[in-house]
Amino acid sequence: MSTLRVGTRASELARTQSGLIADAITARTGRETVLVPVSTEGDVSTAPLASLGGTGVFVSALRDALLAGEVDVAVHSLKDLPTAAADGIALAAVPEREDPRDAIIARDGLTLGELPVGSKVGTGSPRRVAQLEALGLGIELVGLRGNVDTRIGQVTSGKLDAVVLARAGLARLGRAGEITETIDPIQVLPAPGQGALAIECRASDTELVAALAAALDDPHTRAAVECERMVLAELEAGCSAPVGALAEVVEGEDGAELWIRAVASSLDGALSVRLSASGPYDDPIGLGRKLAAEMIADGAHTLLDRGTLDNPVLHPHPNTSGK
Incomplete structure (x- = not known):
């Protein structure tokens, strides 16, 4: 059988995630794999993600490479995927999810609640900004782009007091030991799909789609992220919008059921529907549609419409945009 070409973004985290999937494909299907780096718009720009349109900036180039026959499989962080289906592309598998929560890496081992008033905390996510502002901790939220090393380096250099990152990425990089606090979803709900990976291939490669689904797909994870992403889609919000959602499979009276929590916020965190x-x-x-309809009835669209691409709370910080 021919070697499968696995398309990946070029960052260390993306290559690590794609490498884990490539190894799993080989172990479970017997197919040899090779990683093929693909540069995406989100990787080459230093602008805030929201100003690039947010949705799809890390995805489109990988999908183009798939459709052009340059790669056979594409690996994405699922939270980066647009909610609309892409012509000619199949979501073949959603492997078992890593811990979806956000995490803090702070100076001196501090937790979020221990940071002094006025502490500078870096994040490039309007979702995180809105929910952190709502906590009323008196911290200063600072715009931040770049890879994991760049972001953590802002803390170790003393330029920032803390940064907020996805726990899953840190765990996959073997850096979970640097986390000073994993944030409870009661305080900050993660992005829809956070912690999960998406494995895409050409829809016409039906045998490969079936093989990847059988080898890698986790039904509980797929159900949870489908529910979360439907909330996002029904709210007509992109992946950079101040919307958080987390679904979990729980044991109900009649067997397994889904429980989902979601929040839509104004960018300044002053108002929210949770x-x-x-x-x-x-x-x-x-279930996702039902929850989104209830949120819309409670005014979620009005809150999301209050936002602009330039978050008034998120102050850019010098030298925090390195890739």
Whole structure:
């Protein structure tokens, strides 16, 4: 059999994640793999993600490479995927999810609540900004782009007091030991799909789609992220919008069911709609739509419409945009 070409972004985290998937493909299907780096718009620009349009900036180039026959498989952080389906592309597998929560890496081993008033905390995410502002901790939130090393380096150099990152990425890089606090979703809900990976290939490669699904797909993770992403889609919000959602498979009276929590916020965190719902495990799309409808009825669209691409709370910080 021919070697499968696995498309990946060029960052250390992306290559690590794609390498884990490539190794799993080989171990579970017997197919040899090779990583093929692909440069994306989100990688080459230092502008805030929201100003690039947010949705799809890390995805489009990989999908183009798939459709052009330059790679056979593409690996994405699932939270980066647009919610709309892409012509000719199949989501073949969603492997078991890493811990989806956000994490703090702070100076002196401090937790979020221990940071002094006025501490500078770096993040490039409007979702995190809105929810952190809502906590009223008196911290100063600073715009931040770049790879994991660049971001953590802002703390070790003393330029920032803390940074907020996805725990899953740190765990995959073997850097979970540097986390000073994993943030409870009660305080900050993660992005829809955070912690999960998406394995895409050409829809016309039906045998490969079936093989990847059988080898790598985790039904519980897929159900959870489908539910979360349906909330995002129904709210008509992109992956850079101040929307958080987390669905989990739990044991109900009649067997497995889904429980989901979601929040939509104004960019300054002053107002939010936060709701939860539960429903059948085998209908994640229906449950996501139901929760989104309740959020819209409570004014979620109005809050999201208050936002602009330039977050008034997020102050750029010198030398924090390195790739």
